[in-house]
Amino acid sequence: MDLTTAPPPELVRVAPEDLYADYARGRPREGEKADAYQWAKVLDVSSNWVPPRYRKAHEMPAKARAWADGIVAGADASNLVLMGPPGTGKTHGSCAVARYLTALWEDRHAPSPLLFTSASDLLARMKDYGKDADRQGAYDKAAKAKVLILDDLARSKTTDMDVESYARVLDRRLNALLPTIITTNVFPKENLIETFGDHLASRLLGGSTLVLVGGPDRRYATT
Numbered sequence: 265m266d267l268t269t270a271p272p273p274e275l276v277r278v279a280p281e282d283l284y285a286d287y288a289r290g291r292p293r294e295g296e297k298a299d300a301y302q303w304a305k306v307l308d309v310s311s312n313w314v315p316p317r318y319r320k321a322h323e324m325p326a327k328a329r330a331w332a333d334g335i336v337a338g339a340d341a342s343n344l345v346l347m348g349p350p351g352t353g354k355t356h357g358s359c360a361v362a363r364y365l366t367a368l369w370e371d372r373h374a375p376s377p378l379l380f381t382s383a384s385d386l387l388a389r390m391k392d393y394g395k396d397a398d399r400q401g402a403y404d405k406a407a408k409a410k411v412l413i414l415d416d417l418a419r420s421k422t423t424d425m426d427v428e429s430y431a432r433v434l435d436r437r438l439n440a441l442l443p444t445i446i447t448t449n450v451f452p453k454e455n456l457i458e459t460f461g462d463h464l465a466s467r468l469l470g471g472s473t474l475v476l477v478g479g480p481d482r483r484y485a486t487t
């Protein structure tokens with residue numbers, strides 16, 4: 265499957281800056297939907313938990329938005345998996361949808377409803393060195409965040425212990441009905457199962473919404 269030549273997914277935009285401007289003035293625009301106003305209100309908060317490059321991310325695949333809307337409407341939380349080649353907007357989309365979800369989902373909690381971590385950073389923190397309390401703290405943070413973005417689950421150098429660490433986090437989150445957004449360059453689904461094994465793949469993919477993100481590498485767009 266060559267996703268680099270496939271068209272990008274349909275994108276929807278959910279964070280017009282003018283809503284933010286209304287929030288800065290301290291009032292919703294007349295006739296503006298309350299949920300849109302609420303969304304703008306938490307931009308301040310949730311933006312602090314994603315890397316600066318993605319703090320203004322506001323475009324997401326339509327299918328990802330539908331996933332978030334389902335959870336807001338009361339569906340059991342599940343995973344959202346954005347798969348595709350480098351530079352196609354998976355991390356951007358994941359941050360946009362996570363901010364949208366943390367803003368609208370009534371099960372969110374302040375002050376840190378959203379945790380963004382690269383998958384390899386999380387592994388490093390959960391690895392067998394440093395203090396026990398630090399390792400447990402990293403696991404707890406990832407396991408308990410109301411919305412977790414696990415960014416860039418990579419195909420390379422994933423040991424059995426790494427796979428087990430990811431599975432531990434996902435297992436705990438699935439049992440607690442907490443949504444996780446995963447981005448990965450490993451696709452399609454069959455490759456993901458082959459790379460990570462049945463045990464982890466089942467926790468990644470079971471009941472999840474999968475979005476194939478195609479298109480050219482956006483990082484080269486300005487060069």
Ligand SMILES: Nc1ncnc2c1ncn2[C@@H]1O[C@H](COP(=O)(O)OP(=O)(O)OP(=O)(O)O)[C@@H](O)[C@H]1O
Nearest residue numbers: 323349350351352353354355356357416449482483
């Ligand atoms: N909808 C968008 N609007 C504006 N910029 C975007 C959009 N999507 C992505 N970008 C920009 O394009 C670049 C690549 O996007 P992103 O980092 O999300 O790709 P990726 O699919 O996560 O890549 P990788 O698999 O290599 O991690 C980034 O600089 C990002 O800010």
Ligand SMILES: [Mg+2]
Nearest residue numbers: 354355416447
């Ligand atoms: Mg990325």
